[in-house]
Amino acid sequence: MSTNQETGTIDQDETSLSDDFAWQSRSGGANYSVERARPGLPSTSAKRLAKGLGWFSIGLGLAELLAPRAIANISGVSNKHTGLIRLYGLREIASGITIFSQEKPTEGVWSRVVGDALDLTSLGMAARNPEAKLGRVAFATANVLAVTALDVVCAMQLSNGSNHGIHAKGSCVVNLPPEEVYSFWRNFENLPRFMRHLESVNDLGDGRSHWRAKGPAGMEVEWHATIIADVPGEVITWRSLEGSDVDHAGAVRFERAAGGRGTIVRVNIEYNPIGGVLGAAVAKLFGEEPEQQLDDDLRRFKQVLEVGEVVVSEATLLGTGYMQQRPAQPPATSELEGAEMLPSETATNYRSEGDYGTEGRFTQR
């Protein structure tokens, strides 16, 4: 595919266009963009609603904890049960805290739904107590029912988003000019050298490529992709072809850093499953924390370009996550065979392949 082939705006749908993929080319003044809806992210309104419910939980919880008699009085139940009301107060506060402590408060809101069910059961039992004031109990029940409806709607909206895809963005600074950083990325066959989830990428020519990724439980996912926009030293965007099992798009932009101190590389990656078992596998491609994984990938990208290969310590032979850390002592040879990155994948030193020679190599002063 010749560079600058796709000038002009590509098939834009303003309503579903993700801003992150729409970049203005500084030289050509043209838009290079990949059309993408983003069903993977919970809607802002669901998140906002969850926050409201979180505050409600904490407020009601505090009231139940500190003034159980008043609560019993308002809801018309016998004030012999202040201990139980206090306990419910603690439960409410716990739900509230869960909601605020999660980036995506799905569990917190579902825990509210469970709590609502408990409240309703308790109110039902209270109504049978001869001391109960039925009018007030009915009023309280109606209120709980209304909140329950809100909780269920919010929880379902949040859950819906959970299996739908991944979007990650990240950036790093590489101590080389934009043209050189670009040309390394433009050779897509280099991507698996630093992107952990990729098994291989084969350049089929004409801007097309064949990708293979490692899914969970040894599952393998494959797709074809094509380059959408390609401006040397500036930007590359690509997306999977129609009819693939995976709806994938990626974009990378190269910017001269201030003062000419290298190149800022900005990356956006998106995976949207199309459905079925494979779909679920794709959702897990990038792990539980996609942004963290992309950050790690970019750190390795920088290492390959600046140092020549992916740098490993004894502790990170199996990966850099908490669970993958092994003790900082030399591996037995048998352990090396299971190592993800070593030694085969790092065997070729990028900088020694003649691309940049050893010119930039440090000399001790």
Next chain:
Amino acid sequence: MRANCWYGKTMISVEEVPDPQILNQRDAIVKISSTAICGSDLHLYNSFIPTMQRGDILGHEFMGEVVEVGREVRNLKVGDRVVVPFPIACGNCFFCKEQLFSLCENSNPNAWMAEKMFGHAPSGIFGYSHLTGGYAGGQAEYARVPFADVGPIKVPDHLSDEQVLFLSDIFPTGYMGAEMCDITPGDTIAIWGCGPVGQFSIRSAFLLGAERVIAIDQVPERLKMAEESGAETINYEEQNVYEALMDMTGGRGPDACIDDVGMEAHAPGLIFAYDRVKQAMMLETDRPHALREAIMCCRNGGIISVIGVYGGFIDKFPMGSVMNRSLTIKTGQAHVQKYMRPLLQMIENGDIDPSFVITHTMSLDDAPRAYDMFKNKKDNCIKVVLKPDWNGHNGGGVKDDSYTVIH
């Protein structure tokens, strides 16, 4: 091979582990002839640094003979005798080019851990928790040395291990502590902490032109060693440090102050109890007594040089004193690679013989006893050198003959 491994708070043990091998093409394998225990190893020993894992090999001050080199190492060959700097640095990134080697962007594969704690990650360090990369350390028979084409420095045969070993850390660290003071002839420098790094700060301050150096500690043999280097001393158990310093400087205060203590400072009385309790309750991670005192004592417009290791958070930091009195704070893990060559030159010229700081030489197998001795300052211990193939008297650790002050 045998290696000194960490298993928990004050639990270390010399174990049989696999031999290291080349993992990256710019690695070298070094057969270790001498390795030392650093004061900062005690922070690991005392479990004040997070992200340690059972089995981690300790040690970041070591030297020895190159026995294997990776394909990309062109400046070293098998048989070279080298000293290895404790920060691991690639030599290619922005910070390495700026000679800020302990901030290398490429040598810490666990940078994300450090970013969570510090905002940004420092370089990898040998044997110093997973936060700084998770590299196996040098208290062992062999070590893998990444970026062997950048870090290790060849040393001439006529200099002994004892003379050059400390180029790996404490000499450059102590030197950088003094260098950050921007010393001009006639300056008075006050130094908190007379451990091994403090001892090198004292000598470096004089080498850089200080007229007076005032050293502060409470351990008699350390104060005595400081006096041997030409410093005046203050024992903080016996004297009020602020009053003593003001008295010595006519009320103006020292031109610059070096904190060679770090996160586990001791102090007399209530302040120590306050910080120790907060540290134990995880309300602050570090006990910054020396730093607070250094700030209060420094003259107006002076420099605070912090070279002692801190790990996390402190409180009761006298920022008002720093701001209103135009103080400058400078700090950092030593950029050892930058200092090795000039400091080796000083050793060759006879300006300094770093072996003065050694009090004990022991077998690597005695590491657990050596740590205990160093931590609890038993037997007047100031600096321990461990040798994997030591066949001297192993009984009680051997005092170096060249150091006579303690007898």
